[in-house]
Amino acid sequence: MWVVDLGRSFFCLNMAQNNSLGLLYRAYHEAGHVAAMAFTAQGFEQIVEVNVIASKRFLGVVRSRGINYARNLNLVPIQDQPTMARREAIWLLAGSAAEAKFEGVKFDVEQLAEEYVTCEDDGGEAIDMVGTDINIVGSMADKVSRRYYPKWRLIHTWAGLTVELLEESDVWSCVEHFAKHLAKVGTISENELEPFFAPIYMKGYESARWRRRLVLPSMASTERVKSTLR
Numbered sequence: 079m080w081v082v083d084l085g086r087s088f089f090c091l092n093m094a095q096n097n098s099l100g101l102l103y104r105a106y107h108e109a110g111h112v113a114a115m116a117f118t119a120q121g122f123e124q125i126v127e128v129n130v131i132a133s134k135r136f137l138g139v140v141r142s143r144g145i146n147y148a149r150n151l152n153l154v155p156i157q158d159q160p161t162m163a164r165r166e167a168i169w170l171l172a173g174s175a176a177e178a179k180f181e182g183v184k185f186d187v188e189q190l191a192e193e194y195v196t197c198e199d200d201g202g203e204a205i206d207m208v209g210t211d212i213n214i215v216g217s218m219a220d221k222v223s224r225r226y227y228p229k230w231r232l233i234h235t236w237a238g239l240t241v242e243l244l245e246e247s248d249v250w251s252c253v254e255h256f257a258k259h260l261a262k263v264g265t266i267s268e269n270e271l272e273p274f275f276a277p278i279y280m281k282g283y284e285s286a287r288w289r290r291r292l293v294l295p296s297m298a299s300t301e302r303v304k305s306t307l308r
């Protein structure tokens with residue numbers, strides 16, 4: 079079982095607050111990840127548990143059965159790697175982007191990369207630099223970047239898409255609904271997830287705009303995808 083998310087974020091100082099506000103930040107962070115996965119209907123099925131019970135190792139977590147970003151990328155043909163990296167980067171960035179939206183500030187992905195370093199300096203042993211959202215995004219960008227599409231241009235594109243995804247009103251209302259519940263209960267297991275995300279499940283496939291952006295299969299093959307997922 080892979081721990082997909084260690085709940086480290088741009089606002090990690092907010093997240094780390096040992097109070098109800100810190101808990102709410104963590105809940106929005108994890109809710110952002112799950113909503114992005116539900117919207118693209120990829121990764122969502124593999125989620126085993128989401129929790130925001132802070133420990134020394136992580137502040138919040140999305141536990142998954144099968145997601146391993148580096149391996150996923152290596153398993154697909156080279157021409158498909160950029161689109162896979164884009165979809166997975168959106169899941170990864172959606173955590174911090176959801177926190178920014180919750181806070182009412184602009185999601186600044188470069189600041190996110192810098193804050194990680196700052197947090198490590200301040201936080202000492204509690205911060206695990208390897209495996210954090212932005213670091214995985216950075217290594218995916220390294221892998222798929224080209225001379226005409228350099229690393230940071232890719233990351234900015236991915237971040238822009240992530241922000242737009244959360245701007246979709248039904249996506250954001252799922253995030254809010256789920257985050258508030260998650261903050262209350264602490265842990266949500268896989269069989270409790272579906273009702274929260276049903277309104278946006280596979281929504282990415284239904285919009286021509288998002289299908290194009292996420293390079294998802296057409297509606298004609300959507301039913302086939304659905305039947306293999308369920």
Ligand SMILES: [Zn+2]
Pocket residue numbers: 083084085086107111170173174211
């Ligand atoms: Zn995260």
